[in-house]
Amino acid sequence: MKNITVLATGGTIAGVSHFPTDTVSYQPAVVSIEEILNEIGSIQSIATITSEQITQVDSADMSHDIWLQLANRINTLLNQPTVDGVVVTHGTDTLEETAYFLNLVIKSEKPVVLVGAMRPATAISPDGPMNLYNAILLATSSSAKGKGVLVALNDTINSSRDVTKTNTALQDTFKAPELGYLGYIVDSHPHFYRMPTRKHTYMAEFDITGITKLPQVDIIYGHVNDSGTLAHAAVAAGARGLVYAGLGNGNMSQQMKNVLSDIQRKGIVVVRGTRVGNGVVTRNGALDDDQNNFVVADTLSPQKARILLMLSLMKTSNPAEIQNMFWTY
Template sequence: MKNIAILATGGTIAGASHIPTDTVSYHSGVVPIEDILKEIGSLKNIANIICEQVTQIDSADMSHAIWLSLAKRINTLLAQPDIDGIVVTHGTDTLEETAYFLNLVIKSEKPVVLVGAMRPSTAISPDGPMNLYNAIILAAYPGTQGKGVLVTLNDTINCSRDVTKTNTALQDTFKAPELGYLGYIIDGHPHFYRMPTRKHTHMTEFTIDGLIELPPVEVLYGHVNDTGFLAQAAVTAGAKGIVYAGLGNGNMSQTMQTVFQQIAQQGVIIVRGSRVGSGVVTRNGAIDDDANNFVVTDTLSPQKARILLMLALTKTKNPKEIQEMFWNY
């Protein structure tokens, strides 16, 4: 059988409440991973399990420091011949961001699967145990190798680049708008229907060896009558890059164009994204990116564009080179 390491970080899957009908005001990240595993009776039939409690937090408290520590631990484990795959338990609020970060810095073809839950472990019908069971199955499945970091909840398989949380409360919240699921887990068997096409994990140019912090990058949300004050404040506070969740196809007002032109001239990287939620932000579409030295996000959400920009800034400050990374990853 495969040897799967589970790294636990807390979240709703490790949440608890005194009331079994409470699925809102529970406490996240309080149940140890060993207790969660006790809810799954047939683990010995699918994989040999080792587990580590990396941290116990609400995923709103996830940090760059934890990201770097987690990624380095995963790389260390996957370099061992006796470890075949990794499952990371995580809160759903920032799960998609952690998954995409790992997708860019893990240096192995072995499976890495992130999993969470929308109901705490004390609920009448918690989704965590089944989600975790499926995650272990997915990590142990030979066909998962080489597909990058994956996310599974509610019997679905998602690419970490495309997946996002789409609903604040429902169990089927994790989806890939327009691009769709990679597949499903049906009766304990993964079924893939499409493949990730962008570079990931061992194919990327990003390394975290010796990296102790990530360059500061902020996300700003576009709106009517935007003044640019927050953008200027971000630069004053030390931001090396700004992702603008712009209007429509990454559009912005004349005021914001002027503000971002001035900021770009100071060497700060400006990335045009969209607040829409899906679709492609096209280069030289709504704005003349070539003239302004702006970068566009392609289909990345603003929060994931921020992750790629932070890692890109560890390699270069050239907007043209960074744009190529957005096409590749």
């Protein structure tokens, strides 16, 4: 059998509520990973499992420090010939961000699967145990090798680059609305129907070895009558890059274009994203990006564009070079 290590970070999958029917008002990050695994019958029949409690937090409290700790631990584990894959349990609120960060910094083609739950462990019918069972099953599969960091919930397989949480409460919340699932887990078998095409994991150029702090990048949400106050405040607070979640195709008012152009001329990298849920932010579409030296986010959500920009800034502050990274990842 394959050897799988489960790294736990807390979240709803480890949550506890006062009543078994309460799936909203509960305390996350309470139950240990050992307890969760012990509740899943026959799990030892699919893999030899070891587990570690990396942290125990609500994923709203996920941090760069935990990201670096987690990524370094995964890289260490996957460098061992006795470890065939890693599963990470995580709260759903920021799961997609952690998954994409790992997708860019893990240096192995071995499977890494993130998993969570929308119902706490004490619910009448918690989704966590089945999700975790499927995630471990996926991590043992040779078909998951080389596909980057995956997200497995509700019998689906998603690419960490494309997946997002689409509903505040429903169990089928994790989707890639337009680009689609990578596949499904049916009757204990992973079935892949498409491949990730962007570079990831062992193909990526980002190295966090010895890194203790990531560059500060903030997201500015576009809206009517935006004066640019928050953008100026972010720069004053030390931001080296800004992601503007713009209107439509990353559009912005003349006022915001003046503000962000001025910020860019000071050496702060500006990425045009969109507050729209899907679609490509095209270069030189809504604005003349060549003239303003803006970078466009392509199909990345603002929160994922922020992650790629942070890692890009570890290598360069040249907008043209960073734009190439956005086309690549």
